[in-house]
Amino acid sequence: MSTAAIVVNPVKVDADALRAALTAAEERWGWEPTHWIETTEEDPGTGQTREALDRGADVVIAAGGDGTVRTVAEVLRGTGTPLALLPSGTGNLLARNLDLTLDDVDHALDTALNGTDRPIDVGVVELRDADGDNRTRRHAYLVMAGLGIDAQMIAATDDDLKAKAGWLAYVKAIGKVLRDKNELRLRYQLDGGRVHGMRAHTVLIGNCGSLPANILLLPEAAVDDGEFDIVVLRPEGFVGWVQIIVKIFWENGIMRRTSVGRRLMGENKEVRAMNYLKGREFVLKLSRAQEVELDGDLFGRASALKTWIDPRSLNVRVPKDA
Numbered sequence: 001m002s003t004a005a006i007v008v009n010p011v012k013v014d015a016d017a018l019r020a021a022l023t024a025a026e027e028r029w030g031w032e033p034t035h036w037i038e039t040t041e042e043d044p045g046t047g048q049t050r051e052a053l054d055r056g057a058d059v060v061i062a063a064g065g066d067g068t069v070r071t072v073a074e075v076l077r078g079t080g081t082p083l084a085l086l087p088s089g090t091g092n093l094l095a096r097n098l099d100l101t102l103d104d105v106d107h108a109l110d111t112a113l114n115g116t117d118r119p120i121d122v123g124v125v126e127l128r129d130a131d132g133d134n135r136t137r138r139h140a141y142l143v144m145a146g147l148g149i150d151a152q153m154i155a156a157t158d159d160d161l162k163a164k165a166g167w168l169a170y171v172k173a174i175g176k177v178l179r180d181k182n183e184l185r186l187r188y189q190l191d192g193g194r195v196h197g198m199r200a201h202t203v204l205i206g207n208c209g210s211l212p213a214n215i216l217l218l219p220e221a222a223v224d225d226g227e228f229d230i231v232v233l234r235p236e237g238f239v240g241w242v243q244i245i246v247k248i249f250w251e252n253g254i255m256r257r258t259s260v261g262r263r264l265m266g267e268n269k270e271v272r273a274m275n276y277l278k279g280r281e282f283v284l285k286l287s288r289a290q291e292v293e294l295d296g297d298l299f300g301r302a303s304a305l306k307t308w309i310d311p312r313s314l315n316v317r318v319p320k321d322a
């Protein structure tokens with residue numbers, strides 16, 4: 001008989017309801033009782049996932065928000081043991097990008113115990129700390145890494161508003177962050193090529209296309225194409241920001257439905273304030289240290305980073321009919 005382990009963030013999950021649903025799913029599919037392991041503030045999932053692997057779990061279910069999913073995935077990367085998702089945060093970035101059920105616990109558990117495995121790419125990043133002693137920290141991310149305004153936006157986003165208003169909270173945060181002047185000078189190298197220098201406000205490195213707030217910013221990014229899609233935002237002045245916001249709303253179909261939107265976008269959908277790059281390895285050096293964001297959580301300040309794709313290194317459970 002097979003056994004699952006579930007890594008639960010008890011702050012995010014109704015434990016009694018989940019235990020009952022788990023027992024029913026185990027009975028439906030003939031699985032042994034699931035190992036129930038809770039995260040703590042100090043260890044948000046690393047030790048728990050290692051314990052699940054040590055116990056020989058056939059699948060590890062992450063029950064929590066994007067931070068919990070990222071932490072569990074970081075440990076499962078390269079092991080072959082599949083990750084199943086029981087979305088319970090506000091973002092659910094990976095589940096959205098994989099078109100998984102967001103609000104049906106029984107369906108999510110059926111997928112965990114009786115789904116099929118889909119290999120996806122994982123982003124790996126080495127962050128060089130800002131304090132100059134050249135220490136590096138290595139992390140994995142599933143959806144995106146960001147720095148510049150993106151990370152500041154996450155820091156400035158009010159959690160209550162995020163819960164109530166979804167992506168509107170980010171629009172408010174963009175306004176707040178833009179009041180600071182914070183252009184970065186950066187040097188980057190893509191796939192070992194020439195070193196480029198540029199000024200920018202934000203760099204987003206995407207493994208999937210949908211960002212927090214469920215906004216599609218990187219329409220071509222696919223989770224298993226072995227490549228990142230990178231977008232560098234370098235707007236000049238107010239018009240540049242308007243162009244970017246219009247472009248994002250255009251890609252999401254919001255602007256396309258209005259005549260104002262069609263007029264603003266015009267015939268030519270190229271926006272000079274946005275640069276798109278594609279590659280497997282990206283090295284970035286910054287003129288001053290910046291807060292870095294991985295899958296929507298902040299990871300401290302870094303003055304340089306190197307990131308690469310670990311292709312198809314994580315199995316994710318998806319429904320058999322997906």
Ligand SMILES: Nc1ncnc2c1ncn2[C@@H]1O[C@H](COP(=O)(O)OP(=O)(O)OP(=O)(O)O)[C@@H](O)[C@H]1O
Nearest residue numbers: 009039040041044064065066067068089090091092
């Ligand atoms: N037992 C616990 N008690 C208090 N805090 C916890 C506990 N377990 C985990 N945490 C904290 O929860 C955070 C992770 O939350 P998680 O990613 O599950 O949800 P979230 O960030 O609200 O998700 P989303 O961004 O999708 O809304 C970590 O900061 C971690 O320290």
